[in-house]
Amino acid sequence: MHEMALMGDILQLVEKDARSRNMHQIEKIELIVGDLSNALPDALEMAFDVFRARGLALLSEQSRLVIRKEAARAKCTVCGFEYKPDTRLSICPECKLPSGILTAGETFKVQSYEGS
DSSP states (O other), X not given: OTHHHXXXXXXXXXXXXXXXXXXOOEEEEEEEEETTSSOOHHHHHHHHHHHHHTTOTTEEEEEEEEEEEEOOEEEETTTOOEEOOXXXXXXXXXXXXXXXXXXXXXXXXXXXXXXX
């Protein structure tokens, strides 16, 4: 489960930035996770719970993780049709050509965090 490592990296980055701002506690971390980002939101939440239980990275029992899911979208470069792909490489459902380019759904980032 690589989500444990991902969450560890996220918490290190947030903690480093929070400390530079003289924060002593992280209250909320908000992530954006795309459908095709190769990260599972449920596994990220479980990893966050493990780190929170260990009291790591300025987390307390009240700290929470908010995950905003980003739906996958693609646009065909041949016919211009916009659609929801199931995979990174997909066939346009309109013209049946493998010419779709992802326009959303690969994002994996920390959108924001709050602390005191």
